[in-house]
Amino acid sequence: MSWQTIDPGLLIQQDPAATLFWYRDDDRLRPGDLALWIDQAGALVRVQLAYTPAVGARELFLGWEAGGVLRTGDVQSDEHRAAGVRRSPLVRRRALDAAEIATLRAYVLAEADALPPTQRAALMAFVDDFL
Numbered sequence: 001m002s003w004q005t006i007d008p009g010l011l012i013q014q015d016p017a018a019t020l021f022w023y024r025d026d027d028r029l030r031p032g033d034l035a036l037w038i039d040q041a042g043a044l045v046r047v048q049l050a051y052t053p054a055v056g057a058r059e060l061f062l063g064w065e066a067g068g069v070l071r072t073g074d075v076q077s078d079e080h081r082a083a084g085v086r087r088s089p090l091v092r093r094r095a096l097d098a099a100e101i102a103t104l105r106a107y108v109l110a111e112a113d114a115l116p117p118t119q120r121a122a123l124m125a126f127v128d129d130f131l
Helices: 098-114 117-130
Strands: 004-006 018-025 032-039 044-051 059-065 071-075 091-093
Touching: 018 044, 018 098, 032 098, 032 117, 044 098, 044 117, 059 098, 098 117
Parallel strands: none
Antiparallel strands: 004 018, 018 032, 032 044, 044 059, 059 071, 071 091
């Protein structure tokens, strides 16, 4: 399965200078999410990526904002939360190793064709600079 867009009109747009675009990959074995914030000039100003590369594997997280540093870690899974209580996902920050970064890069490259051309170009520039 590939990234499917969530209608931006259904998303809370908190940043007046950038539009949030959210893509979801509902693959049962290897799910992923991509959130892009794009400004009016078409520049990427923020990105968040979460991906589970295999059944039972950690859900990897990557986040970045313009002018900031790359943040990486694992998304806390449901089994580590209080029984019966749904909470927003938490990210446990840690440096990803080279193999994990390569996995995220390969995932983005494999899925990028699902994006509109301007968003794909902005994401590919990010990948070239940071992954």
